[in-house]
Amino acid sequence: MLNSVIVVDDEASIRTAVEQWLSLSGFSVQVFARAEECLAHLPQHFPGVIISDVRMPGMGGLQLLERLQADDPDLPVILLTGHGDVPMAVEAMRSGAYDFLEKPFTPQHLLGSLRRALEKRQLVLENRRLHQQADLKSRLETTLLGMSQGLQQLRRQVLELAGLPVNVLIRGETGSGKERVARCLHDFGPRADKPFVALNCAAIPEALFEAELFGHESGAFTGAQGKRIGKLEFANGGTVFLDEIESMPLAQQAKLLRVIQEQKLERLGANQSISVDLRIIAATKPDLLEEARAGRFREDLAYRLNVAELRLAPLxxxxxxxxxxxxxxxxxxxxxxxxxxxxxxxxxxxxxxxxxxxxxxxxxxxxxxxxxxxxxxxxxxxxxxxxxxxxxxxxxxxxxxxxxxxxxxxxxxxxxxxxxxxxxxxxxxxxxxxxxxxxxxxxx
Incomplete structure (x- = not known):
């Protein structure tokens, strides 16, 4: 059951009383003295109910209602009114307010209205979630084609992992669609509007690998003219796809491990660390742990990359x-x-x-x-x-x-x-x- 409530009232005594009543009843409460403050701190898709006074300095409760309705018509808003504002509050309910309470009101009256509003909010959000899942499933079916049981299981795994903040290792043969799966993990997750940077580790000469990944400052090495942003820094906030990760030189594996652990990197020739927020999706043909036992891959990096694993069946x-x-x-x-x-x-x-x-x-x-x-x-x-x-x-x-x-x-x-x-x-x-x-x- 949802229990988040925001209370907006310019009278400190009412804010305090309502906050105490609701907190003692198990609700999570935020209070604001002004409607403008409420809007500034209101999270997107707020999973709760707004309680607001009608008459306040600056933006009043009806204006707040109008703003809230424009962003989310299904967000329940309960208005607190004085005796003379009842006709106005009734009109506001026709415009989308969930309920109004005339001052002074009892805690029981407030709690009853609030619980009904939260039940409605829960149903609305659950319905949205189900529609969103159905939409994502439909889109994924047109992206990862196939009706075999293996493909159906893969789509379920992609949908589950796309929204989780974990690194993923994709195993599959050449041509099996590893980059397409990596792209789906990005596009169907919360980082979809951020960069997706794909890098084939086998296609980069070892001498250029560090500069390609981490970038460089001007003069860091012969031929380094001007500052260059590396692939990892460019992908900040998004996803880095490292294909054929088993081909990454051991020296760069150690530096990549540090980036994953500390979420920081340094350009070649720089002394200052740069914070980065990255999701790493790696792809490989061989088993990385077997590669580690053979001395060709760092075992600690293999475990960092393989938080979750997807196996792509050959055709x-x-x-x-x-x-x-x-x-x-x-x-x-x-x-x-x-x-x-x-x-x-x-x-x-x-x-x-x-x-x-x-x-x-x-x-x-x-x-x-x-x-x-x-x-x-x-x-x-x-x-x-x-x-x-x-x-x-x-x-x-x-x-x-x-x-x-x-x-x-x-x-x-x-x-x-x-x-x-x-x-x-x-x-x-x-x-x-x-x-x-x-x-x-x-x-x-």
Missing amino acids: RERREDIPLLFEHFSRAAGEKLGRPVPALPGAQLAQLLAHDWPGNVRELANAAERHALGLGAPNSEVAPAGHSLVAQMEAFEAQCLRAALRQHGGEIKAVMEALQVPRRTLNEKMQRHGLLREDFVARG
Whole structure:
């Protein structure tokens, strides 16, 4: 139950009395003598109720109500009125005030009105939270594509971790989408409006690594003309994505560890520390602890980076996502080129499902673009990877079910008619492939 209350009244005796009543009843209370002070200290999405006198020097209670309503029409405001202000307070309730109390009022009257207002506020905030979660989930589904159980679990983990102030380590093969996941962790979290800085540790020459990360002052080394802001300092307030972190030189690992621990850095050639607020998301192919045991990575840094870990399954482990991804990349390429995309025959779809995709999603995207260009059948140059007929048929069956569910918006009866299967058989197959009707119902 919410218990935050702000009281605004220019009379010190009323402020003190109300504060005492409410504090003894278990409420968290802030008091202000002027409406202007209340507005200056009011947090965004305040999870409570405002109690305000109507007549005050400067901005009165009705003006305060108007300002509060403009920012948040659902914020409950209880007005305290003198006898002559009752008609005015009634009019204010028509404009959005939650309630008004005529002075003098009893503690019981105040507490009753306040508790009802807080209950309403709690329902409003919970409803907003649920709508926000649904919106984020919908947006994430269009960013991290796939209906496999692994992808669904990954999206749940991303939504959970995006809002937490912890460093994340992403493990996955080349081309599996590590930077896209890192970007989602940033975009769906509280740092979304701050910089997202991506750095590939394997692509930076060791001699330039320190200057790239930490920046330098003028004359710090030969060729250092002018001051330069490093990547870490530039990302202040936001997120730094360090791809192929296992390639970072050991000397720079020690300095990165210090930045993580102290939230401070020093430019090359400088004597003054600069405070930074950073979230580090690192990506790696090998196990960093195994790299540490081999002497190629600092064990203490590995633990600092791996507060939470996300593993991205290679495409060969989630074959049921291949047709959806191929369709997406083909359509995007067709739109970019301004030309229709040729249909994909069943034999070529089977070929897609059979291939092992060592380059993962990146390789699949390339094949889809070639298909959109009409440059031959996707992966016609590679033979099927030797998977059993049963495995290929299972993957194809899952794709057919998914396509029918998507086409008919999750309407089971329509799917039964389209695929010509009885209800029990359809239910068994959907359960075996981890398909839920709710995931295909069109959202309003």
